[in-house]
Amino acid sequence: MEKSRRVYVCSNCGRESLKWLGRCPACQEWNTFEEKTVVSPIGRKNEPARVISPAAELSSLQASETTRRSLSISEFNRVLGGGIVPGSxxxxxxxxxxxKSTLLLQVAASVAQSGGKVVYVSGEENPAQIKMRAQRLGISGEGLFLMAETDLNAILAQLSVLCPLLVVIDSIQTVFLPELEAAPGAINQVRESALRLMQWAKSSGASVFITAHVTKEGNIAGPRILEHIVDVVMYFEGESQSAYRLVRSVKNRFGSTNEVGIFEMKSEGLVEVANPSQIFLSNRQANTVGSAVTAVLEGSRPLLVEVQALTNTTSFGQPRRTANGVDFNRTLMIAAVLSKRxxxxxxxxxxxxxxxGGIRLDEPAADLAIALAIASSYRDTGVCPETIALGEIGLSGELRTIPHLERRLSEASRLGFKRALVPAGANCHNVHNIQIIPVSTVKEAVKLALTGVKTETEDVFE
Structure with missing residues (x-):
């Protein structure tokens, strides 16, 4: 016997409600609730629950080391935590x-070249179109099987015959289950398709990549429950005017979520960027007014980033504050400290x-560089081009220590920087070929950094 009930489901995040709501309480979107019919089986009240998998005591289980499948794309390996985990x-x-399709086709070719069988399923292109892209990327295609199919039942049946090591589904919004009445891309279709793929991956031991489009807010389209089903969630980021792309991990059950892979889009596909710090500073000019350099950590890798600032007398009653790639509230705080202290x-x-460079500076280690850039633009005096600034700024104008300072300084020294302004309380040893200058306050740091300052006692703020 089955019992049906009618509920309202948000098409954006998947939240259910017994009544229609104009605005979703979870994702704050308007007019997204749709009426759905949910069918649930009715069983006997006293019927005991069927045990599918018996409970096992933790101490009796044997730990097993899962061997990752390493790729020839080292930047993608970094994001995944060292390689692809079987059954993920x-x-x-x-x-x-x-x-996204270009990157996953290169990943599929890398696994196929190492001797593994790979199936690439596309619901948006036919095999001839994928072949054209493969020729442009220089991919021969041995061991790489193509499917242009959207019926998930037919896809799983074919996968059971081929028994691949890796499967790519491009994209999850195009596949569907015929037994569901919803159209492809609907909340029920996306959720049930992801669950079927997860069950197949866990039982077969094969790894599965699925792609998904993002909304204008930058979130993955469809229900957010999709992110809870999968083992790894990665975002492919980049500006349309820039050739550089970033792969950022926001969820990883088998590794760190702080790693970032950096690629450059070329005619032959996505190429790894071996020295991203040098790329981000390639267009920097010496003695530029309103410019300062800092070192941020993206996972375990230090990156040197240029921070630019521009101050100009406002033409309106209320001055404007604009922050691109930096935290807006921290920018307001730093401006307030410069005004007061x-x-x-x-x-x-x-x-x-x-x-x-498209890098977002989220950590407080970039506070001092932001302050120097603003002060440089306000005084119309450039910061010493061989100086790097590191430190967090407090409300009283003091500089606070930051983690992994020696790793950041080593990267700065490798790229030719000669001086480093660091917090006075930092516990770090001397790094080769770089002069470490400890400073206690942001006022002292600005005096030492501006190239126009002749002596440390000269007041440059009058």
Missing amino acids: LMLLGGEPGIG LSMRLGTQDIIVNAT
Whole structure:
């Protein structure tokens, strides 16, 4: 026997409600609730639950080391935590046309070249179109099987025959289950398709990549429950005007979620960037007003990033504050500290701060570089081009220590920087070929950094 009931489901995040709501309480989207019929089986009240998998005591279980499948693409290995884990379900989200299909085709070719059988399922292109892209990327295709199919039952039946090591589903919004009445891309179809793929991956031991488009807010389209089903969630990021792409992990059950892979889009496909710090600083000019360099950690890798700032007398009653690639609230705090502790009249200035290269600076270690860039633009005096600034700024203008300082300084020394402004309380040893200058306050750091300052006692803020 079955019992049906009618509920309202948010098409954006999957939240269920017994009544229609104009705005979803979970994702804050308007007019997304749709009426659905849910059918649930009715069993006997006193019927005991059927035990599918018996419970086992933890102490009696044997630990097993899972061997990862390493790829020839080292940047992608870094994001995955060292390679592909057998039996895992991985999700790659990104804007349409950013290069998700290109990247996964290169990953599939890498596994096929190592002797593994790979199946690439596309619901958006036919095999001839995929062959054209493979020729452009220089992929021969041995061991790589193509399918242009959207029926998930037919896909799973074919996978059971081929028994591949890796499967790519491009994309999850195009596949569907015929037994469900919803159209492809609907919340029920996306959720049930992901669950079927997860069950097949766990039982077969094969790894599965699925792609998904993102919304205009940058979130993966469809229900957010999709992110809870999969083992790994990665975002493919990049500016449309830039050739550089970033693969960022936001969930990884088998590794760190702080790693970032950096690629460059070329005619032959996505190419790994071996020295990203040098790329991000390639267009930097010496003695540029309103520019400072800092070192941030993306996972275990230090990256040098240029921070630019522009101050200009406002033409309106209320000065504007704009932050691109940096935290807006921290930018407001730093501007307030400069106004209060260094007597800078920023209340009449528009302030625009930008982090170059498409990197977002989320950690407080970039505070000092932001302050130096703003002070440099306000005084129209450049920061010493061989100086790197590291440190967190407190509300009283003091500089606080940051983690992994020696790793950041080593990267700066490798790229030719000669001086480093660091917090006075930092516990670090001397790094070869770089002069470490401890400073206690942001006022002292600004005096030492500006190239126009002749002596440390000269007041440059009057």
